[in-house]
Amino acid sequence: MTNPNTSISRVSYRLLRGRPSPLVTVDLFHDHQQVNLEAYVDSGSYYSIFLADVAEALGIQVQAGRLTYLAGSHGQFFALHLDRVGIRIADHRFTSEVGFSSQSGIGFNLLGRYSIFNQLRFCFDDRHNVLDISQYHG
Amino acid sequence: MTRAKAKTVRETRVAYRARPVRPRARRAARPRAARQIAQPVISVSARQAATWQQSLRWQGWLNEHAREFEEKNPGQYLAIWDEQIIATGNTWGEAYKAATATRPDVIPLVTYIPRAEDVPFLLTPFPVEWVK
Numbered sequence: 001m002t003n004p005n006t007s008i009s010r011v012s013y014r015l016l017r018g019r020p021s022p023l024v025t026v027d028l029f030h031d032h033q034q035v036n037l038e039a040y041v042d043s044g045s046y047y048s049i050f051l052a053d054v055a056e057a058l059g060i061q062v063q064a065g066r067l068t069y070l071a072g073s074h075g076q077f078f079a080l081h082l083d084r085v086g087i088r089i090a091d092h093r094f095t096s097e098v099g100f101s102s103q104s105g106i107g108f109n110l111l112g113r114y115s116i117f118n119q120l121r122f123c124f125d126d127r128h129n130v131l132d133i134s135q136y137h138g
Numbered sequence: 139m140t141r142a143k144a145k146t147v148r149e150t151r152v153a154y155r156a157r158p159v160r161p162r163a164r165r166a167a168r169p170r171a172a173r174q175i176a177q178p179v180i181s182v183s184a185r186q187a188a189t190w191q192q193s194l195r196w197q198g199w200l201n202e203h204a205r206e207f208e209e210k211n212p213g214q215y216l217a218i219w220d221e222q223i224i225a226t227g228n229t230w231g232e233a234y235k236a237a238t239a240t241r242p243d244v245i246p247l248v249t250y251i252p253r254a255e256d257v258p259f260l261l262t263p264f265p266v267e268w269v270k
Contacts, residue, residue, distance in 0.1 A: 009190070014197055015204040016252050025193035025247060035234070036188055038197075038249040046264045053231030069266040077266060090190050107213065107250040 009090030013129040014038070020129040022122075026111070028098075029086030030058040037109055041122055041131065045112035046070075047080060052102035054109065058085065062100045070101075078103035087116075092135040094119045187245045188219075196221055196247055212253040217246040 013020035022041040027034060028050070035057050039048070047070065055062045065081030072078070080099035087096050096115040104110075123132040188196070199221045200207070207216065217225040217237030224240050227233030230248055237246040 011194065012197065012201070015201045017208060017254060017256075018204075023197070025188075025190070025197065027187065034185075034187060034245055036193075036245050036247045037230075038247065051230045053229055053234065056231060057234050071264060071266050107215075107252065107256060109250075 007091060008132050008134045009092070011090075011131045011133065013131065020126070022124060022131045023108075024089055024111070024131065024133070026109070027088040028054065028058060029088070030060055030083075033058045039109040039111045041124075042110045042112055043117070043122070043124075045110050047082070047114050048096070048098040048112045048116055049080060049104050049110045050098055050100050051104075051109060052100050055081075055083070055100040060085075060100065062102075065100065066097075068099070070099075072105070076105070078105070080104075089120065090133055092120060092133065094135070185243055185245050188247060192220075193247065200249065207251045211251045213256075214251050215248055216251060217248050219244050219246045 011022075011024050014023040015021070016023070023038045024041055025036065026039045027036050035054055037050075037054065039050075047068070049070075052062050055065075060083050062081045062083075065083040068080050068082060069077050070080050078101055080101045082097050082099050084095055084097050087094055087098075096119065098115070119136055121134045121136060125132065196218055200218070211226060213228070215227050215230050215233035216223050217227075217233045219237070219241060224246055225233050225236035227236055230250075233248050234246070237248070
């Protein structure tokens with residue numbers, strides 16, 4: 001049985017058009033490259049989706065990644081290429097398989113469940129507009 | 139000069155002139171392209187990254203100025219360092235490249251400023267295999 005780490009990082013929601021929203025600052029690492037960006041923690045999204053530009057900054061060949069297809073809530077399909085990267089959120093570091101796409105049609109980067117939510121535990125506190133993050137070990 | 143010493147000098151000269159001479163290797167020309175692209179490269183370890191505490195502070199600063207940025211930069215990406223906008227762009231890559239040109243010594247935080255129509259329509263993507 002795994003227990004969540006006792007170290008909990010608390011992040012205040014960011015205001016997007018006046019709406020408090022769970023955005024976190026994420027560092028991505030790949031091949032001695034690092035980028036720092038904000039990502040929307042989306043528990044409804046299966047995969048994490050980062051913009052293709054992010055892959056380019058990390059030196060990742062997007063087309064070389066494992067290809068999968070996603071369906072959006074409006075029924076549209078788009079290609080997603082999965083690659084393994086290093087991630088740091090607060091003091092939590094781990095590797096994860098995330099997707100890169102230039103076709104998602106949204107400006108935000110999304111942190112989805114696959115390969116992320118099994119390593120980090122997110123507690124959405126919409127009453128106080130804070131997000132608690134802790135890391136599983138073992 | 140004694141006769142013996144003169145003979146030694148003569149023999150030395152003859153031996154020197156008869157020495158095997160190695161052909162001088164031509165120096166390979168430096169490729170011009172290599173000189174042209176030689177630019178200072180700052181490795182990622184030399185670039186300063188924001189600490190988590192800095193990131194939290196900058197997020198607070200972004201919240202304080204959210205309305206202002208949403209009016210001035212809707213649909214744009216802002217590259218932030220130390221509570222200052224160091225570059226903007228219409229794409230994430232544009233803002234990142236401009237920020238890297240302005241401040242090559244730091245790793246900026248690049249964030250998106252949503253348009254009015256962005257937020258209610260966030261995708262909730264799921265694998266295509268799950269579609270009926």
